[in-house]
Amino acid sequence: MPPFLFWLFASLMLVFGAAVVLNRNPVASALSLVVSFLGLAALFMSLDAYFVGIIQVLVYAGAVMVLFLFIIMLLNLRAEEGRRINWLAATGGIVVALILVIQIFSVIGHFQAARQTFPSLERSTTDDVWNIGALLFSNYNLPFQIVGVLVLVATIGVVLLSKREPR
Amino acid sequence: MITAPLLEVGVLVLGMVILMFEAFATKIDKRILAFAAIAGLAIVLVATFFVAPVPSPNQATGFWNFYTVDRLSVFFKQFALLTTILVLIMMIDYAPAVRSSFPGAHDGLGEFFTVPIFTCAGLMYLVSAIDFIFIFVSLELVTISFYVLVSFTRKNPVTLEAGVKYLVLSALSTAFLVYGIAWIFGVTGQTNLQRITEALATPSTDQSATLLGMVLVLVALGFKIAAVPFQIWVPDVYQGAPTPVTAYLSVGSKAAGFVVLLRVLRPFATLPQMQRLLVLIALLTLIYGNLAALPQGNLKRLLAYSSIAHTGYLLIGVVCLDSNAVVFYLVAYLLMTHLSFAVLVIVAQQTGEQIADFDGLAKRSPFLAFAMLIGMVSLAGVPFTAGFLGKFFIFYAAILQRQIALVVIGVITVGCGFYYYLKVVRAMYWQPAAKIDNISVSTLSRIAIGALIAATIWLGVYPQPILDALKR
Numbered sequence: 001m002p003p004f005l006f007w008l009f010a011s012l013m014l015v016f017g018a019a020v021v022l023n024r025n026p027v028a029s030a031l032s033l034v035v036s037f038l039g040l041a042a043l044f045m046s047l048d049a050y051f052v053g054i055i056q057v058l059v060y061a062g063a064v065m066v067l068f069l070f071i072i073m074l075l076n077l078r079a080e081e082g083r084r085i086n087w088l089a090a091t092g093g094i095v096v097a098l099i100l101v102i103q104i105f106s107v108i109g110h111f112q113a114a115r116q117t118f119p120s121l122e123r124s125t126t127d128d129v130w131n132i133g134a135l136l137f138s139n140y141n142l143p144f145q146i147v148g149v150l151v152l153v154a155t156i157g158v159v160l161l162s163k164r165e166p167r
Numbered sequence: 168m169i170t171a172p173l174l175e176v177g178v179l180v181l182g183m184v185i186l187m188f189e190a191f192a193t194k195i196d197k198r199i200l201a202f203a204a205i206a207g208l209a210i211v212l213v214a215t216f217f218v219a220p221v222p223s224p225n226q227a228t229g230f231w232n233f234y235t236v237d238r239l240s241v242f243f244k245q246f247a248l249l250t251t252i253l254v255l256i257m258m259i260d261y262a263p264a265v266r267s268s269f270p271g272a273h274d275g276l277g278e279f280f281t282v283p284i285f286t287c288a289g290l291m292y293l294v295s296a297i298d299f300i301f302i303f304v305s306l307e308l309v310t311i312s313f314y315v316l317v318s319f320t321r322k323n324p325v326t327l328e329a330g331v332k333y334l335v336l337s338a339l340s341t342a343f344l345v346y347g348i349a350w351i352f353g354v355t356g357q358t359n360l361q362r363i364t365e366a367l368a369t370p371s372t373d374q375s376a377t378l379l380g381m382v383l384v385l386v387a388l389g390f391k392i393a394a395v396p397f398q399i400w401v402p403d404v405y406q407g408a409p410t411p412v413t414a415y416l417s418v419g420s421k422a423a424g425f426v427v428l429l430r431v432l433r434p435f436a437t438l439p440q441m442q443r444l445l446v447l448i449a450l451l452t453l454i455y456g457n458l459a460a461l462p463q464g465n466l467k468r469l470l471a472y473s474s475i476a477h478t479g480y481l482l483i484g485v486v487c488l489d490s491n492a493v494v495f496y497l498v499a500y501l502l503m504t505h506l507s508f509a510v511l512v513i514v515a516q517q518t519g520e521q522i523a524d525f526d527g528l529a530k531r532s533p534f535l536a537f538a539m540l541i542g543m544v545s546l547a548g549v550p551f552t553a554g555f556l557g558k559f560f561i562f563y564a565a566i567l568q569r570q571i572a573l574v575v576i577g578v579i580t581v582g583c584g585f586y587y588y589l590k591v592v593r594a595m596y597w598q599p600a601a602k603i604d605n606i607s608v609s610t611l612s613r614i615a616i617g618a619l620i621a622a623t624i625w626l627g628v629y630p631q632p633i634l635d636a637l638k639r
Contacts, residue, residue: 107379113354142233143304146292149179150308153285156186157315160278163269 006046013039026072030065037061048121051128168219171236174211174244175291181207182284189277197276201259204280205252208287212248215241232359233301239490240295242636243426246501247290250419251283253505256615257411257512258283264409264516268322279319283415286312293423299348299358302427306344306391309423310337313416317408329407336400340390347383350376364434374438381435382444388431391424393417394482395451398475402459405471410515413467414508417474422497425481429490436488445486450576453479457580460587466511467520469587470504473546476584480561483573489564491637496561498633499545499553499626506542506619509612510535517606522591527600535606536595538616545623547588548581553626 012035019032037060044053108114124131136144185200185207218241258265262276269275289308296302314337318330352358354376355366366372389397405413435441456476463469477500484493511520513535518524529536545554558581565574608616626633 103379107376111354111373111376113373139229139232140300142230143301146289146301146304146308149285149288150304150311152183153282153308153312153315156278156282157311160275160315161318161321 006043009039009042009046012036013043027069030068030072033068034061034065037065049128051132168217169214171218171241171244171295172230172234174215174218175288177211177214178208178248178284178288178291181211182281182288185284186277186281189281197274197280198259198262200277201255201280204284205255208248208252208255208284212245212252215245215248233298234292234295235297236295238637239426239429239494242494243294243422244291246422246497247287247294247419250415250422250501250505251287251290253509253615253619254283254411254415254419255280256611257414257505257509260509260512260516260609260612261409261411265320268320275319278315282312282315286316286415286419290419290423294426296427297360297430299351299360302431303344303348306423306427307341309420310341313337313412313420316412316415317404319412320409323407325407326409327407329404332400333404333408336390340387340397343383343390344387347380347385347387350380350383354380360430360434367434378435378438378440381431381441384431385428385444388424388428389448392421392428392481393475393478394448395455395475395479398452398455398478401475402468402471405474406465406468410467410508410512410520413470414505417470417508418501418504421474421478422501425485425493425497428485429488429493432485432488442486445482446570446573449479449482449486449573452476452482453573453576453580457583461583463587464522465520466522466525466591467515469522469591470507470511473584473588474504476580477546479580480558480577483565483570483577484561486570486573487561487564487568489560491634492557492560492564494637495630495633496557499557499623502619502623502626503542503545503552503554506538506616506623507546509616509619510539510542513606513608513612517604518602522594523601525591525594526598528595530600531602531604532606532608534613534616535608538620539595540592541620541623543588543591545627547584551624551627553623553630556627556630 016032016036016039020029020036023029023032037056041053041056041061044050044056126134181204185204188203189197189200218236258279262279265276265279266274286309289305289312292305293302293309296305314330314334317333318326320326321330348358351363354373355363357363357366367374367377386397390400393401405417408416432441432445452475456472456474456479460469460472460476463472477496481493481496481500484490484496514525514528525539528539541552545552548554548558558577562574562577565577
């Protein structure tokens with residue numbers, strides 16, 4: 001992928017990521033998040049990680065965000081639009097973020113591996129999905145199964161906490 | 168002889184069986200489920216003493232890349248099981264409060280008793296984890312089950328606030344953890360802690376970039392163990408969560424966090440920057456936890472600040488890399504914290520959780536007052552209790568390492584501790600009771616509290632069994 005595409009998609013992500021926070025309207029925030037996810041998916045694809053990129057679009061930008069939008073539209077969020085920005089907190093947040101950025105840049109400045117060009121990945125004979133599946137069911141089987149338990153607990157919790165009271 | 172991974176499988180199967188039983192047997196008294204869970208966990212606890220010896224780390228393939236069975240992990244599996252059993256006993260006493268927040272036929276108690284079993288499995292995996300991916304997954308299992316438990320009594324606005332705060336801040340700390348792991352993986356190309364140690368030893372590895380990753384991981388672990396400046400959630404969440412869950416958070420979650428911290432820090436221990444950073448965090452935690460606890464009038468909130476203070480003492484042990492001192496302190500902390508919370512659960516249902524509600528407890532229930540007395544003096548660190556020896560080993564390790572600043576601040580803050588812990592004792596023994604009644608204590612709780620009192624004093628006089636268990 002030509003470098004200018006990387007910069008295009010990266011800045012798309014950053015701009016819309018900021019828009020998620022800055023927008024007062026929840027629907028606009030959610031839609032900005034969708035665009036930000038699309039930029040991320042494009043970056044994944046540029047790294048030859050097609051499966052992760054497509055999952056990013058289908059699951060996050062598609063399913064999860066549609067659910068978000070439904071819920072936002074069902075709730076009455078007028079109060080959110082009228083809220084003012086707390087400038088003290090915003091300044092504090094910006095200062096902390098700036099310190100982190102400066103720190104990261106100073107580390108990257110000394111980072112040798114960041115300057116050299118790596119050879120491109122060798123073409124694999126099998127496709128992405130096959131590779132990920134093989135890894136999940138061989139080397140990473142244990143964490144994969146624990147994720148199953150995790151989803152079970154999350155399901156119990158969601159059913160329990162969102163249950164309606166009988167009238 | 169059994170192999171160690173079977174223990175977690177046993178706990179998970181127990182959780183699922185109880186969950187299924189709860190789904191189909193709707194007419195039974197839900198407390199039976201808690202008794203079944205306690206019995207099942209006790210069987211697993213007994214089984215941990217017959218775990219087969221460790222496979223040699225050379226043949227590390229597949230499963231054994233993620234999972235280790237060393238002395239530390241087996242000890243902390245027993246620790247997690249014991250904590251969960253004690254929390255379940257407290258939950259039985261707490262059942263009326265849960266029932267009142269679920270009107271109708273379904274009272275939510277079945278889930279209240281089953282979710283801790285899965286948390287326990289998560290804790291047991293976490294203390295065995297030697298790979299960042301596995302650490303992340305099992306840490307999330309623990310955290311997500313805590314999201315459910317913290318906001319369980321959802322009718323109470325304070326609980327809901329606690330639940331939302333815990334969810335948002337915990338998700339933020341998870342983001343830091345993943346970002347840190349990504350940095351470490353990016354530099355070393357490894358997620359296994361052993362291989363990261365090897366990669367760090369080669370001169371071509373960029374030290375400062377790994378250090379940045381490690382600091383980000385430290386942020387996430389600092390959140391779990393409630394170290395300053397990542398402690399902001401602790402007072403509100405501890406106060407708002409159901410009391411047994413608060414006890415679970417302050418013992419189980421913290422102990423597992425410390426085990427992971429000890430494991431993760433090992434590759435980085437030799438770097439002087441890391442040492443300085445940890446000393447700074449320990450000092451801040453000691454000072455903040457102890458000073459902020461001084462004016463508290465709510466006992467649950469007081470215990471929250473005291474939990475931050477104890478993190479400070481434990482961090483002294485981490486700075487000195489003396490895992491035995493840290494482990495002994497954690498055992499003492501388990502005993503005395505559970506003792507205080509067990510009494511708090513029972514008394515809070517009669518009167519309330521303010522310190523003023525404990526006025527004259529010695530007349531209302533001499534047994535509970537004595538239990539609370541032992542818990543408080545042990546937390547303060549009075550000699551002949553487990554808490555004293557815990558602090559003693561920690562300070563001894565610090566003196567050997569010439570960490571003079573830590574010892575001086577540590578001893579001064581222990582003095583602060585005496586003030587706020589003995590405030591509770593004063594209320595129980597020297598204040599007139601506002602209401603004269605006899606507080607009834609169930610047999611199971613009576614046995615558990617009695618055992619905790621005995622263990623606190625016994626370990627304060629004769630700590631050898633724990634020290635032997637770690638050396639063996």
